[in-house]
Amino acid sequence: GAVVSQHPSWVICKSGTSVKIECRSLDFQATTMFWYRQFPKQSLMLMATSNEGSKATYEQGVEKDKFLINHASLTLSTLTVTSAHPEDSSFYICSARGRLAETQYFGPGTRLLVL
């Protein structure tokens, strides 16, 4: 099956710093990538959708200047949490979809802790 990787899997940072999370599709071309946030024991909350080569579409309530998304190639999307604060601590998950659009494949997630 399709494999999506995420890096790093764990990150701890100081308040005010920026953190970049990478999402890669390893064996297929991801025309669309999604970024989710998940709080403990809750469902996935879609943050934004990105298509290769174009600007990301952010969900209502998600600050685009806070969560910068870049989908520069068909295999890589990045999420940068700028000026991170403790309330940004969460589990961030990316997913990718190829040209056969009906199935998303998920990365393993990144646990972010902002001190």
Next chain:
Amino acid sequence: AQTVTQSQPEMSVQEAETVTLSCTYDTSENNYYLFWYKQPPSRQMILVIRQEAYKQQNATENRFSVNFQKAAKSFSLKISDSQLGDTAMYFCAFMSASGGSYIPTFGRGTSLIVHP
């Protein structure tokens, strides 16, 4: 907007027994996809099974099968011969095939515990 309802926050089952997780959804569309995803303690989301709305036949993947009732907008997941490794959160998801966005809507999840 579509909504997905998973009415069972928690379920438990004995190893080797069968359990059914419920999911209902609300949509006015006719062409869509339904999914069940599993999220074990590692938190990696894993696709369990997928159903196309235009197919009447229920999807099956080994011990996992669905009961897709399109008129009732119901999409339950049956796990047969439950194994300890089936312990996980299970999310039902709906995705419209119209409009080109193909963005899924997830339910709130059902936590399944398989007891030895």
